[in-house]
Amino acid sequence: MTTTVPVTITINGEPRDLAVAPHRTLLDVLRNEAGLTGTKKGCDVGDCGACTVLLDDVPVNSCLVLAVEAAGRNVTTIEGIAPAPDRLHLLQENFMALGASQCGFCTPGIIVMAKALLDQNPDPTEEEIRFGLAGNICRCTGYTKIIEAIQVTARQMAAAGGETA
Numbered sequence: 001m002t003t004t005v006p007v008t009i010t011i012n013g014e015p016r017d018l019a020v021a022p023h024r025t026l027l028d029v030l031r032n033e034a035g036l037t038g039t040k041k042g043c044d045v046g047d048c049g050a051c052t053v054l055l056d057d058v059p060v061n062s063c064l065v066l067a068v069e070a071a072g073r074n075v076t077t078i079e080g081i082a083p084a085p086d087r088l089h090l091l092q093e094n095f096m097a098l099g100a101s102q103c104g105f106c107t108p109g110i111i112v113m114a115k116a117l118l119d120q121n122p123d124p125t126e127e128e129i130r131f132g133l134a135g136n137i138c139r140c141t142g143y144t145k146i147i148e149a150i151q152v153t154a155r156q157m158a159a160a161g162g163e164t165a
């Protein structure tokens with residue numbers, strides 16, 4: 001029998017009481033216990049960035065974080081970055097509008113990482129965007145449209161006074 005420990009993790013603003021085995025990753029608990037499958041499991045060893053979430057507003061590879069380490073902390077997943085239930089984040093709008101997503105497997109992690117980047121640096125250069133996404137692998141797009149979608153988002157956010165939608 002696997003021992004579990006009770007943890008409370010605030011996920012997308014909602015406190016969730018979960019029973020997790022000490023060896024379980026935050027990624028697996030988000031997907032399987034919390035039912036949030038937007039966060040993807042690519043490599044499970046910290047190489048691809050598909051599992052990126054925000055832990056207290058800092059991007060992390062959730063496959064490298066134990067769920068127990070997130071106890072008492074705030075986790076934001078792709079499901080939680082939109083400003084309202086009926087509105088997408090501008091990044092999501094622009095990824096759709098500009099064709100920055102193909103198979104889509106990398107997209108949640110890249111959008112979460114891009115949100116963290118723009119929160120820190122609202123006017124990034126192309127080089128800064130590429131550096132910020134260095135840990136997020138996309139095998140489909142060639143990155144050009146991803147960079148463009150982030151640049152367009154940055155310009156729209158500046159025009160809207162920092163608003164994301």
Ligand code: FES
Binds near residue numbers: 044045050
């Ligand atoms: S699944 Fe976590 S970095 Fe690839």
Ligand code: FES
Binds near residue numbers: 100101103106141
């Ligand atoms: S859109 Fe397929 S891996 Fe990025």
